[in-house]
Structure formats: structure tokens, C-alpha cells
Amino acid sequence: MAKDKTVYTCNECGGTTPKWLGKCPHCNAWNTLIESVAENALPAKNRFVSLAKTAEVATLGDIDAVDMARTPTGHEELDRVLGGGMVEGGVVLIGGDPGIGKSTLLLQALDSLQRSGQNTLYVTGEESGAQVALRSRRLGLGHSQVKVLAEIQLERILATLEATRPDIAVIDSIQTVYSEQLTSAPGSVAQVRECAAHLTRAAKASGVCIVLVGHVTKEGALAGPRVLEHMVDTVLYFEGDTHSSFRLVRAIKNRFGAVNEIGVFAMTEKGLKGVSNPSAIFLSQHSEP
DSSP states (O other): OOGGGEEEEETTTOOEESSOOSBOTTTOOBSOEEEEEOTTTSOHHHHSOOSSOOOOOOOGGGSOOOOOOEEOOSOHHHHHHHTSSEETTOEEEEEEOTTSSHHHHHHHHHHHHHHTTOOEEEEESSSOHHHHHHHHHHTTOTTOOOEEEEOOBHHHHHHHHHHHOOSEEEEEOGGGOBOTTOOSOTTSHHHHHHHHHHHHHHHHHHOOEEEEEEOBOTTSSBSSOTHHHHHSSEEEEEEEOTTSSEEEEEEEEETTSOSSOEEEEEEETTEEEEOSOHHHHHHHTTTOO
């Protein structure tokens, strides 16, 4: 794309420049310029769409507050961590080490949701459709009707979401998605931040529940800018020991439920199975050192 569609903004003073420089020309700070989309690069209806409809000023006592409708995923452990299930228009970020089982759990959850009548979409950026189908057969989901899209370009993903109108969509993973409005590579801070923002706007505007899969760094934190955790409604961490078959899903942020909830899963030949009584696991191993 043309370079005039990107600008570089200084983290210190907020000044902008049309090209990257080692030193900000406004405040003379070094290495503070970050690539972002120019304000006139995107149509106003897409760039500045509000996350919520404008409402009249009202007092809290007069507002009719109702609980958010939830859609169970079919996995009790995951539903408890989510606060009861998926919420319409909600954005969930789930992070974990590579190979821990994030894609396996979400593929199982989408299949259960699809069987219950929900329209589902699995967007894979790290694997081909054939690889996802091969995994589904290993999990015993060979006849699954979950729709799969192998795509990493943000604009095409948004067009597919608008055309298919799914109830729940999984983006696996947000680090592989890129926008043509930016010249930086997929996985960069600018790309992750911009793509997550557009997907969040799409979820709020259309009512589709979007689940973003994120990688973690060596320190165990979600890769990408910290602002990514502030954009979404729910943040889950998928944890586990490579020498153990048990996995933990921990909620550290949830706008629709309680935080610090834990779901326990066991990795089996047919995928992840919920462990309803985790205490029995530790009691059975009490005699071992």
C-alpha cells in the first residue's frame, strides 16, 4: 500500500511524522515512534465507529439492568471460567504456550456450539484447512459442520464475518493477522493493536462473539501491547506442565463474570476433557513424593 497511509506517532509527545526516524523531531526522544494508520487512510464509518450506541443521560435507578444472555459451550469447566458461557458481542482473549491445547479446546467448543444450533466460524492463520480437518478427525469430530477459513488478511476476515454472520468466531491467532493499511509485518505491535481494535469494533457492531487466540512471551505474558488486554472483555490464560496431562484455564479479567475462576482439563487421545473433581487427582497422588 502507499506509504502516505501510515504515520509514526511518538509515545512521549504524541507528535506524528510521515516516515520512521530514530529520534522524534518534536521532542527529540529516541526510539519512541510507533507505526499507526493515518486518520484519512480509512473511511470514517469504519475507522471511528462507536463501540456502543449513543444514549440519553439517565440515572442508575431508572436504567433497566438485565443479565447478559449466555450461550453454553458444552464444556462445564470452560463455561464456569467464562461466567456461564459466550456472550453476544463479547470479545475473549485466550493465551497460552505453543502446543498447550488452545486450538484443540476451541475446536471442540465450536463443534459443541454448532451442534446446539449456533453458526460458528474458525479462522486459522497458522494452519491450512486440511490441517484443521486432520486434527478434528483425531478428536473424533470427522463429521463436524464448523466452517473454516484459512486467512490472515484483516480486511478479508471482516468481509467474511459480515457475509456469513456467525454467532461465534475464533481467530487463531491474532499475531498472524495483518492489515494492508500498515506496512509492518504480522505480529508487530502496530499490527496486533490495529487488528484487535477492528475485530473488537466488528464484534460490538454486529453482535458476534469473537475469541482471539494469543501467544505468550518467555516471561508468560501475552505477546503484543498491554492495550490488547484492555480492549477485550475477557482474558483467559491456558496453563499446564509439559510433563503432565492436566491443563488449567484461568480468568484474570472478565467483564461478564467473576475473575480468578479456574477450569481443569485433562488431555486425552480424544482431546481435552473437563475434570469435575480436581481434588481427587491430588488425593490419588498423595502417597507419591
